[in-house]
Amino acid sequence: MKKIIIKEKDLMAAAKEGMDAFIGIFADTINKAIGGQLTANNMSELNSDQITLLAYIDLRNEVMDGGFVQLIHNGYGAFIFINPFAKMLKTWGLRELSKLVFDASHLYKKYHENIEKDCTDEEFMALFEQFPEFDDVDDEFVENEELWTENIARYIDENVDKFAEIEKENE
Template sequence: MIDIVIKDSDLRKAAEAGMDEFVGIFVQAIKDAIGGELTAEAMQQLNSDQITLLGYDILHEEVMDGGFIQLIHNGYGGFIYKNPFAKALREWGLRDLYRIINKSHSYYNMYHERIEQECTDEEFMALFEAMPQFDDCDDAFVEGEEQFTAMVAAYIDDHIEDFAKIDKEQ
């Protein structure tokens, strides 16, 4: 296991700035510790909560930017759907997000090969028209995003020691 350390003063500033910043300081500390990328090797150095948090960050960034189709196209479908990621989120209390991921999983199974193919920007945009099934999942995520992030922040706050060591500098 790799040591993830966050300065107490930085954590306090992030907490005062809001839940996005609070979650973000943990995400950034984990990313910094593993060299910025969640690889198979990096995953071996992290615990399940740290991996789940990075998964949430990926899910959040991709879906907020371009929906589940973009998430899959950018190569994250296997990580999100072929690992116990959704189950971990359910255990964190994010039952609605668990349901969204499960619903989109069936569409992933149907369409991932087509979505994952190299394509032009025009062909990529056409995927959204060709696969409107993802729209409800995209909308549900966007509508619930603030609540999901608040729940992730609360889970981290209740289990800080599972995410990082807090350096109580003087």
């Protein structure tokens, strides 16, 4: 396992900025430790909580920018829907988000081959009209993102040792 170390003063500064910065310092530090991107080769260097956090960041960024269709088109579908991501969210106490990911996984399995095809920007934009079934899961995610992000920040705060070692100033 990679040793993930965050300086206490940096963590305190991030916490003062808010939940996004608090989560971000963990995700950024984890990403940096594995070379900037989670791959099949470096996944074994992280624990399941660290991987789940990175998956949530990818999910949030993609869905908030362009919905689940964009997430799938950009190649994150298998990572989010085939891995035990939804199950981990449930263990974190995020039952509603877990259910949403599970619901979206049915749509992924049904449509991913068409959504993942290479296409022009114009063809990509047309995907949103071709797959309106994603509208409800997109809307639910956007409506609840702030609450879910807050709950994830709380989970990290209550389980810091699962995500990183906090280095005190005098160490």
